[in-house]
Amino acid sequence: MMLVIDVTKGMQTQSAECLVIGQIACQKLIVVLNKTDLLAEGKRQAAIDKMTKKMQKTLENTKFRGAPIIPVAAKPGGPEAPETEAPQGISELIEVLSA
Numbered sequence: 001m002m003l004v005i006d007v008t009k010g011m012q013t014q015s016a017e018c019l020v021i022g023q024i025a026c027q028k029l030i031v032v033l034n035k036t037d038l039l040a041e042g043k044r045q046a047a048i049d050k051m052t053k054k055m056q057k058t059l060e061n062t063k064f065r066g067a068p069i070i071p072v073a074a075k076p077g078g079p080e081a082p083e084t085e086a087p088q089g090i091s092e093l094i095e096v097l098s099a
Contacts (some may be wrong), residue, residue: 001026007033008053029064031055037073068096
């Protein structure tokens with residue numbers, strides 16, 4: 001299961017609900033921290049690290065403890081942005097999915 005989290009908002013109610021369902025229905029989990037491009041460039045890595053730690057703590061008491069957490073920017077600039085910037089982190093996500 002891929003649990004996609006908006007890195008600017010963190011875990012939301014619907015994310016928690018999906019996690020509960022995932023524990024029943026799925027064996028593996030990959031957490032995708034999306035919209036990393038919306039974080040201030042100078043603080044981006046620190047914000048990603050902070051959210052990664054929060055997600056690790058959230059998963060700590062689930063069967064998904066230690067699940068990979070991959071930061072991405074699937075559509076840099078948002079849906080209205082021109083197609084000038086390539087997605088970020090997708091190759092790493094594909095690598096984890098293929099493993």
